[in-house]
Amino acid sequence: MPSTYVPGRSAEEVARVYGINPEAIIKLGSNENALGPSPKAIEAIKKHIQDISIYPSPGYTDLKDAIAGYIGAAAEHIVVGNGSDDLLNTLLRYIIERNDEAIITIPTYSYYETIVEAARGKCVFVNRTPSFSIDVEQIVAAITKKTKLIFVCSPNNPTGNSIDRETLEHLLQSTNALVVLDEAYVEFASESLVEFTNHFDNLLVSRTFSKAFGLAGLRLGYAVLNEDLARSYNRLMLAFSVNQLAVNAGIAVLSDLSFLHETVAMVEQGRTYLREHLPLKTYPTDANFIFADVAPHTSYEVAEYLVRQGIIIRNCETFRGCSHSHVRITVGKPWQNAKLLEVLDTFVRTER
């Protein structure tokens, strides 16, 4: 039985446990889009709502074509899933045999561990450097004959930093294992490295509609990978794993990127503002969240103080490789960021 993934707290749960009006809760714990969903998605769902009684069209070709246009890859290299979690989970069943190894660079998104274990593989953990960079030499030293996968999240959840071109190239040249580059947050960074899939067959880049497009609740992820592996995935995936409204919404949000640009502008401003004003040690970030060290306080203490004031942030102690003083804070709307600072300032003044 694999280790259980611990998701961020929901507003519903917090409202129930702490007796807070759910409407008043500021949710900065799950890296959702503070602007909500793209209006294009709402429009598309309403337009196609009668189609929910019909099974999705097998193959998802229109959706793949739209994604291909957006990222500049060929549709044959694109696969889709019920969120990128589902996509990777499905693919790992094909790639990993019992006791095969997957290298996971920590701290990072905890789901990789869960899905490797679900595939009965073995996780090999390699620490990032003290500044949370990828250490290719350490990864290469950990590669064995059983290594089938290497996970790199960029921008990395929860630390916010990205892998650079040279490091990725070096890593891809150093191994035959499949490198999974998880670019869930890449729309908030200066560049995507998806073009590397043109040159390296051992690279899979996974992406999502959950973050910059604000569709976390709809469940839609995709990946770019070599054509052989894409064909295998397409045979292995559930025929109807992506729901029809996610298909309609996904196509619609890619047809007009103005909401994406608005979101990215808000996040860029918000993270600069928060890094300037947060009374905490923070790290550079290319994502829609900020990683911080709250020592000498504990992450539990700070997260608990905030949640009692109706603000949910992520206590990172369940992330392997994080300390008991690491937290992750989603960039919110300006008023939410201001409220967060106000409450944190009070905490710092009264607790220190």
Added chain:
Amino acid sequence: MPSTYVPGRSAEEVARVYGINPEAIIKLGSNENALGPSPKAIEAIKKHIQDISIYPSPGYTDLKDAIAGYIGAAAEHIVVGNGSDDLLNTLLRYIIERNDEAIITIPTYSYYETIVEAARGKCVFVNRTPSFSIDVEQIVAAITKKTKLIFVCSPNNPTGNSIDRETLEHLLQSTNALVVLDEAYVEFASESLVEFTNHFDNLLVSRTFSKAFGLAGLRLGYAVLNEDLARSYNRLMLAFSVNQLAVNAGIAVLSDLSFLHETVAMVEQGRTYLREHLPLKTYPTDANFIFADVAPHTSYEVAEYLVRQGIIIRNCETFRGCSHSHVRITVGKPWQNAKLLEVLDTFVRTER
């Protein structure tokens, strides 16, 4: 690599291939609800549409409570998935080790074979009787030490008949393997046998919102099973496998069953009418479809003739255990059924 599941043809594909206006196509090939989705689902989706930017609440407790009320089981015995295909696919990874066996009573829903093979298990096929009943003695004779699962679909897809209480009881008493009773179509039958889960720990009953509630495109399935297995499934499932709109829609359609009753009444009338008038050999059915033998014609020939007239039915030759003259026809709205009869009558008159 498992065998590929072949779904029914989509209106989109048929429109493209045959140059037919998609609006004019009558889709009787995938057992969807001819009345479309429940209006309660539409209403709930519109009401909660802003929530699509938020991850679903972990645990899906409100949805499970609603299902528990609907089927009269305890919520702790209920699990949910991204369609019942996903649910069974996930559970099989836990139950089946390489070379474990699953008994499949054929002809039946082809997905069981796909998911057993995906779990690296071995399918053992047991034929139904000439009238397509379950033959418990044949099943018992096929059980070995490696048998972990026995699949029974009731009402059976594609044959339409149900297992009776005594046969199910006999089967459950004859084995320690987990019996999967797939009741995807049970709302169209006279009774569900879900109450047997109270007495037999080796029974799992799977159900869906895709058929009688008209939510095939949203992807929502559930199962009733023993509490230990439910707990294991809940640890193994993806935290966010069911999308938020499916949650909202699922809860809404269970709060008012009038659409369900309307659907069932339409199906009951339609299947009686079709069985009386179809110029084919048909079989008794408890589902929203009719199984027919078109010999001396082939199923390909008949399906192809109909599709050129814009009517999609299911050619069953891809179902293991079916002949080349078996077809499956979804019960449509009265005007769709009448149109089907008209076209089939012409076929019979001109081809015989």
